[in-house]
Amino acid sequence: MSAPNKEPIVTAPTHSPFHQRLMHALRSWRRRAAERRRAHVDARHLAGMSEHELRDLGIGRSEVAGLLDRHR
Numbered sequence: 001m002s003a004p005n006k007e008p009i010v011t012a013p014t015h016s017p018f019h020q021r022l023m024h025a026l027r028s029w030r031r032r033a034a035e036r037r038r039a040h041v042d043a044r045h046l047a048g049m050s051e052h053e054l055r056d057l058g059i060g061r062s063e064v065a066g067l068l069d070r071h072r
Contacts, residue, residue, distance in 0.1 A: 043068050 015023070046054070046064045054061055 039068065 043064075046068070049057075051061060054064070059067065
């Protein structure tokens with residue numbers, strides 16, 4: 001009788017601290033870039049709204065810039 005074949009145990013590679021820091025930095029950069037794009041789209045949308053639409057939201061045109069800056 002022959003011994004049963006045992007397959008080797010495969011473990012996931014561990015990442016070096018440098019690699020982990022690099023991945024964290026890239027994810028942070030990607031998140032900030034997405035936030036900037038979203039803020040730019042929001043600013044363009046608010047700038048394109050009429051006075052009536054802005055009043056429906058409870059804000060005036062002069063408040064738009066301050067609201068956008070506060071959320072950055």
